[in-house]
Amino acid sequence: MGRQLLLRVIVVVTAILGVNYVAWRWLESVNWSAWWIAIPLVIAETYSLVDVLLFGTTMWKAKTRPAPPPPPPGVTVDVFITTYDEPVELVARTVEAALAIRHPHSTWVLDDGSRPAMRAAAEALGAGYIERTIDWADRPRHAKAGNLNNALFQTEGEFFLVLDADQVPEPEILDNTLGYFVDDAVALVQTPQYFTNVSEADPLGSQAPLFYGPIQQGKDGWNAAFFCGSNAVLRRDALMQLGLVGYVRETERAVREALTTGRSLLHRASKQAEDPREAMALRQVRKAVDGALERVAAGEPVAAVTYDFQRRLDEVSASMVHADLAAIRADLAALDLGGEVGALPIATDRELGATLVDESALAQLAARELSPLHAMAEVQALVGAVDVGRSDEAIPVMPVATVSVTEDMATAMRLHALGWRTVYHHERLAYGLAPEDMATMMTQRLRWAQGTLQVMLKENPLVQKGLSVGQRLMYFSTMWSYLSGFAAVVYLAAPVIFLCFGVLPVTAWTVDFFIRFIPFFLASQVLFLVAAQGVRTWRGQQYSLALFPVWIKAVTTAAANVWWGRPLGFAVTPKVRQDGAGAWRLVLPQLTAMVLLVVAAVIGVIRASLGYSLWVGTVVNLAWVAYDLLVLSVIVQGLRYRGYTESEETTTHESRA
Amino acid sequence: MNLERELPTPTTAVLRPRGRLTMAAATTLKTAIDGTVADGHHLVVVDLGETEFLDSSGLGALVGGLRVARAAGGDLRLARVGTQVRTVLELTTMDRVLTPHVTVDDAFAAG
Secondary structure: OHHHHHHHHHHHHHHHHHHHHHHHHHHHOEOHHHHHHHHHHHHHHHHHHHHHHHHHHHHHOOOOOOOOOOOOOOOOEEEEEEEOOOOHHHHHHHHHHHHOOOOOOEEEEEEOOOOHHHHHHHHHHOOEEEOOOHHHOOOOOOHHHHHHHHHHOOOOOOEEEEEEOOOEEOOOOOOOOHHHHHOOOEEEEEOOOEEOOOOOOOOOOOOOOOHHHHHHHHHHHOOOOOOOOOOEEEEHHHHHHHHHHHHHHHHHHHHHHHHHHHHHHHHHHHHHOOOHHHHHHHHHHHHHHHHHHHHHHOOOOHHHHHHHHHHHHHHHHHHHHHHOHHHHHHHHHHHHHHOOOOOOOEEEOOOOOOEEEOHHHHHHHHHOOOOHHHHHHHHHHHHHHHOOOOOOOOOOOOOOOOOOOOHHHHHHHHHHHOOOEEEEOOOOOEEEOOOOOHHHHHHHHHHHHHHHHHHHHHOOHHHOOOOOHHHHHHHHHHHHHOOHHHHHHHHHHHHHHHHHHOOOOEOOOOHHHHHHHHHHHHHHHHHHHHHHOOOOOHHHHHHHHHOHHHHHHHHHHHHHHHHHOOOOOHHHOOOOOOOOOOHHHHHHHHHHHHHHHHHHHHHHHHHHHOOOOOHHHHHHHHHHHHHHHHHHHHHHHHHHOOOOOHHHOOHHHHHHO | OEEEEEOOOOOEEEEEEEEEEOHHHHHHHHHHHHHHHHOOOOEEEEEOOOEEEEOHHHHHHHHHHHHHHHHOOOEEEEEOOOHHHHHHHHHOOHHHOOOEEOOHHHHHHOO
16 A cells, blocks of 8 residues: 555656646747747647656556455356467467366357368367358458457357467466456456567567556556457456447437438439329338338337338338339339449448448438439338348347457447446466567557547547546547657657757746756656556657657548548558568658757757857757657667577566466 | 247247246247248247346347348347346347337237
8 A cells, every 4th residue: 555655646746747847838938939849849748748647547546456256156158269360380379278278168269261271270179160150241340359249149158268369378367367257247357468479678569568567457446447359358248238239329320320311312302203103102201211210219119110111111112013013114124224222322441341321422322313213212222221130230239349440449448338347357367479570560559559549539438428537537548648659759850950950949948947847757757667666668668659650640540530431551551571671661750760860969069069059958959869869779679670589588487487 | 948939820920938048048049030030930029928037148149030030021029028128128228129018919019
């Protein structure tokens, strides 16, 4: 408890010093004559202050849990190993370890690649093999979320452990985690991810000791421990409930949209109706659409409304068939030529695999001039597609969230919104493999960032119903940290601009500045140090600044995806050889920044010696440049890294022993 | 769970799951609904009067059944819903999709 109290005191002190500094920056020291750099800098500093305050909030409740009770007796568990294209031998290693887990369970390989060799290996080892059912053909696959959802409908354990293909579990993984589920409100227990193919120096920053430690423990204190996609045990019933709630929400929304579109479509078509029988039929269908919309708005169960609606449309069509078979035939022939019925405005996001009613396509459809009969067929097909049967999806109920490329964060947030609890269990119970080259590592980080930002833009945690204030802040905090790329650019540019051109973003480098800045800077470093409890965090700090182009790209692509429906475009990452030659192209912005910093330092010294600028400002900025270079130097280390070799292996055996 | 099936007419069916309708039983129920619909009994009423306990997985099977019935031009409806089942329907907001009918006859008469 003493440590926690100390931590809280440091958090409060840091917050006071930080607010004091940033308030002074805004009110007293912005150099308005150089606003173009002064304003970005003060905004960047404000961003960093918020980041520190959110970190402090996370640490406020950091908790170390006591060992959980033993597992509830007789519970049934499935172990899911998800794979797509990993080498069969690698997956087999995980399968063997999974089979050796002590607590009774069934082991399943979830092979999204449907590889015969994988099936043979799984069966030879005695594990179950699950691939996508035929229902998924020609429908959105939803990547890993879809893989898990597919398996959830083919198995029946009360709990399931999710393991990525490379995550080799310890035999006690279930014995040590299932006990938390004695509490009926617990939906998830997450354990750390740890990588064995990483040397002590960890040049690619693969280990995340601050996250799988103090940060998750802090989030846990606010009942917001995150789901990280692997090495976690989940309660099936909680996930199923999530799936059902999502199904209801999607169905209601889609039916309402389809009916509204149908109404405009029919309105236009009715202007064209010359035949009185056609006009009459269209009127009847419009009445049915209006009636259905009213009933949905009044809160009537959707299934009853759409059932009645479809029956009514069938009746109207039937009456028309009786009335004028010949006219219908002619119109059908025309339809055939057009061939447009069934080409529904339902778009698929390629990366996400999410099926969405495409709003712009809906608007286009509504604006089209269709023959009356064609319009009716279109309305019926439209409502049919989004109806309670959800024929646009492979399975109507999706327990694992499919809203983002990173299914884990969205799933946990929705569980929390429904009132479920999650647990972070701080003990390494599975050992995996990290990427061994810069290009793969960067692609992975980009994907995580994009996924997190997608969730933030689609389901902003600050306004989600059902979340507590603490939970909102915990989700927001992670999302906020991914905006750091923009601040990094400013922090790199400001000293270069001063040293080269003598432009000051701050009114003066005076005592006023130092007595406010230095205490805040030191306090936040101390906060970091105490919170980290001795784990090494420098590598993580370096990469959070050094990968600034990745974070910026994540923001722009995620925004373009969410707001304008553009694909995320993973393919644009240049292909490089696995040995890393040519990888420097990926980090060109960072290398350019380093060259600029060095050049600026030389120019700065020359300018100061010639009396063009004051030494005090030059020294401050030279120190700043040195810090930036130290941080960015990790890029060079990462580039030079040639993958993990056994001789370097020191951490693994010690930690496992 | 044990499952009783009644076929009042060539196009309708009543299914009565007895006992606990959880994941373990969900597959059996889903298979039964699929078979019933495939045999031409498109309008299926699931009588939950003797179902002691239903969880989200059981409900998931019912949604799967609803989809199959709808695809065949029919429907799936719920009848004789008890307190526990009603609570689950509300918790999952499924009551906004499926109407819990009081009797089997009401369920057939609806729509």
